[in-house]
Amino acid sequence: MAARVLLPHMSRASGVRVAGVGLTPFGAHAGRTGRDLFAEAALAALDDAGVAAGDVEGLDYGNFMGALAERQGHQAPLVAEAAGLRCPATRYEEACASAGVAVRAAVQTIRAGEADVLVAGGMERMTNLPTPEVTEALAVAADELFEVRAGVTFPGAYALMARAYFEAYGGSREDLAHVAVKNHANALDNEYAQYQREITVEQALDSPTVASPLSLYDACPITDGASAVVLVSEAYADDNDLDAPVAVTGTGQGADRMALQDRAQLARTPAADRAAEAAYADAGVGPADVGVAEVHDCFTVAEVFALESLGLYEPGEAVGAARRGETTRDGAVPVNLSGGLKAKGHPVGATGGSQIAELTRLLRGDHPNSDAASDATVGVTHNAGGTVASAVVHVLEVVE
Amino acid sequence: MAARVLLPHMSRASGVRVAGVGLTPFGAHAGRTGRDLFAEAALAALDDAGVAAGDVEGLDYGNFMGALAERQGHQAPLVAEAAGLRCPATRYEEACASAGVAVRAAVQTIRAGEADVLVAGGMERMTNLPTPEVTEALAVAADELFEVRAGVTFPGAYALMARAYFEAYGGSREDLAHVAVKNHANALDNEYAQYQREITVEQALDSPTVASPLSLYDACPITDGASAVVLVSEAYADDNDLDAPVAVTGTGQGADRMALQDRAQLARTPAADRAAEAAYADAGVGPADVGVAEVHDCFTVAEVFALESLGLYEPGEAVGAARRGETTRDGAVPVNLSGGLKAKGHPVGATGGSQIAELTRLLRGDHPNSDAASDATVGVTHNAGGTVASAVVHVLEVVE
Structure with missing residues (x-):
């Protein structure tokens, strides 16, 4: 890992370290259970951390559609048990x-x-449902009374947001295609990615329309997978000589x-603005300090919204970022070096933990794309x- | 309210006050939505507290089966919005x-x-599903692979636990019937209770068998309802002259x-033992200090397990408590003066908040049954x- 210049502040917030990370491959895991997938990720994270399961004092666990996909609620104690954890466990x-x-x-x-x-992380089983049922299960995250009953599903909702953005600020389908191309390229060497293959702008533009202006390659796939991170206090890391150079600051x-119709406008995502503002203030850093980002690109346009909420771009300016090469692996701030939800995959309840795991690997220097983040x-x-x-935003920093 | 002798300790843990509580009536709320029910409880709690919605910094919200009962996940921001709260909101x-x-x-x-x-609390809509579907939805809380597929539902599971208890320690259906009779009697004057009517031991014993040894009157009903409590720091309570004499200590x-088959024995509930031990240590009190309790009597036998986990009885001794009059309103430690899940009702995701709300009312002196808790x-x-x-255990104390 290249030498880095560390920021001088290091507030009390540097007290939480990422001691280890674990992931299952993202993709279709036919024949496996959710508890099994989460155990794989959790055990990998403990192994990476060099922390014994018996030292774990609690599990914070994310899952979205388990009651629909596996008829399994109350998953927190169940997956804790599968991972050999004997501690209180809570599902978010x-x-x-x-x-x-959960993180x-x-x-x-x-x-x-x-x-x-x-231990924090999450898991989702999705591919065991037929695609129409997955779409219906995902729609449970929208307003059932005022969106879903009116026929809105998430591709449609994000298409409305993309149209609003284009109308407010400009931008084109080609701009969005470059986001997809970038994230597929980033996933090429990521052993956990669902799609380790490159695509072209032409392929993206020629893919079938899902909800205009979004086409198939603007959308993330349906994915099974799990993520886990071991978070420890600085004192525990020191006392146990852990190699944990990354802190959540x-x-x-x-x-x-909730419903799009109730918002003042659709071209901005104020929940994420607020989350970013709070996270930056908490860490004592700002957008100018950020050298690398993992953002929620469930659709390509969502990456655009994210970059503006994170303050990395002014409103209306992020849409061309990938096309201009600013967020590619050689750009000023590489975005979604993991491949993002778009190409790495989006097992809903696992994604937030996967982002922490991937960013930690990138900052530690053991990610296949760490070279692109070596200055960060x-x-x-x-x-x-x-x-x-x-929306939830986290700031991670290399502190050692 | 009678004069009370306060405990001398008052650790740092006295720093969280219950500023206000709110409940919907528990029962069938045909034609109402979950968001509407939670808003009613939250607004009542804010009104009770004298706290403005704009001061609320976060919502911690419990819900169990919304994806199945209302096809509505992602409920936290939705119910926050319905209650006029503009703050981060998380579902547990x-x-x-x-x-x-959540609390x-x-x-x-x-x-x-x-x-x-x-604001913390929860909500459940259950009566909008036909009863067989509610039973299936509730079964999502058990181990789908190793319990549910084998035919185990919750009445069956608790019947197994009751049998194990009877075999280990003795006890009878009549002992359990006394729990139901007590809790129905307690609910008589509780305006929020689903069943404001008394029953007799004979009625309970003669009610249809659900899963032997449990019969219909051993089981809690299917219930819609919501609960909310406003929790504040001691500093906020002082600065705003709130009347908040009860602390969560x-x-x-x-x-x-998770699965019964994986446990060493079925006649004890060690998760609750651990929760109680932790909560007592946290508060710096012990079972001997407890003057009143609200416990999770989803089935009558569950109240027996609860009293032993809470250390109020030695193993095997709680089964006769209600029959002997020790946990009735005139007993040494009245239990479930609210009516409990058995008679007040059990809207699953709301129950933990309802217990805090009812116990607060009992301790403050404004519950219809507060006279039975006046020494507590x-x-x-x-x-x-x-x-x-x-399992989750909380200790509440009168601190002013």
Whole structure:
């Protein structure tokens, strides 16, 4: 890993370290159960951390659609047991931001001095449902009365948001295609990615329309997978000589009105603005410090919204970022070096934890794309629920 | 309210106050939505507290089966919006302990200094599903692979636990019938209770068998309802001259193996033992200090398990408590003066918050049954998930 210039502040917020990360491959895991997938990720994270399961004091776990996909609720104690954890375990559900919220809870619990060692992450089984049923299950994250009954599903909702953005600020389908191309290229060498293959702008533009202006290659896939991170107090890391150079220094959460019709406008995502503002303030950093970002690109246009909410671009300016090469692996701030939800995959309840795991690997230098982040000491994750009715942002920093 | 002798300790844990409580009537709310029910409870709690919605910094919200009952996930921002709250909102799902976990999170967040004013609670819509579908939806809280597919539903599971208890320690159906009779009697004057009517031991014993040894009157009903409490820091309460004499001084959570078959024995509930132990240690009190308790009597036998986990009885001795009059309104430690889940009702995701609300009313002196708790300065709540694979215990104390 290249030498980095660390920021001088290092507030009390540097007290939570990412000691280890674990992921299952993202993709279709026919014949496996959710508990089995989460155990794989959790055991990998503990192994990566060099922390014994017996030291874990709690599990904060994200899952979205288990009651529909596996007829399994009350998953937290179940997956804890599967992972060999004997500790209190809590499930968080915040649609696609479920694991982001779980990580945030773990960070706050360690900061409060209530625990020194927690596992956070999430899991989703999706491919076991037929595609129309997955779409219906995902729609449970929208407003059932005022959106779903009117026929709105998430591709349609994000298409409305993309149209609003184009009308407000300009931008084109080609701009969005470049986001897809970038994220597929980034996923090429990521062993956990669902799609380790490149695509072209022409392929993206020629793919079937899903909800105009969005086409098939603007959308993330349907994915099974799990993520886990071991979060520890700085004191525990020191006392146990852990190699844990990455700290979670900022956490923020925001909410917005649920249904699109109730929002003042659709070309911005204020829940994520608030989450980012809170996370930056918490960490004592700003957008100018950010060197790498993992953001919630459930659709290509969602990456555009994310970059503006994170303050990396002014409103209306992020849409051309990938086309201009600013967010590609050689750009000023590489975005979604993991492949993002678009190409790495989006097992809903696992995604927020996967972002933390991937960003940690990028900052530690053991990610296949770490060379593209070698100058970065500060990274951010952006995890959104629904049409960004909820959002969680975390700031991670290299502190050693 | 009678003069009370307050305990001398008052640790840092006295720093979280219950500023206000709100409940909907428990029962069937045909034609109303979940968001509407929760808003009613939250607005009542804010009104009771004298706290403006604009001061609320976060919502911690429990819900169990919304994806199945209303096809509505991602409920936290939705119900926050319905209640006029403009703040981050998180949903917790821990089966029947969902709201208990939500309250616990809020307590920890305030203690950590991350917020001064939070709303916690929960909501469940259940009566809109036909009864067989409700039973199937509830079964999602059990182990789908190793319990549900084998035909185990919750009445069956608790019947197995009751049999194991009877075999280990003795006890009879009549002992359990006395629990039902007591809790129905307690609900008589509770305006929020689903069943404001008394029953007799004979009626309970003669009611149809559900899963032997449990009969219809051993089981709690299917219920719609919502609960909310406003939790504030002591500093906020002081600065705003709130009348908030009750503090949450202890919180504890425990977990156990999920499936009954994986447990060493069925006559005890170790998850709740651990939760109680942690909560007592947190508060610096013990079972001998407890003057009143609200416990998770989803079935009559569950109240027996709860009293032993709470340390109010030695193993095997709680089964006769109601029959002997020790837990009735005139007993040494009145239990479920609200009517409990049995007679007040059990809207799954709301129950943990309802217990906090009812215990607060009992301790403040404005509950119809407060006269039976007038000597109590310490009360406990016991909220369990599934067959007590998870449990949350809180200690509340009168501190002013």
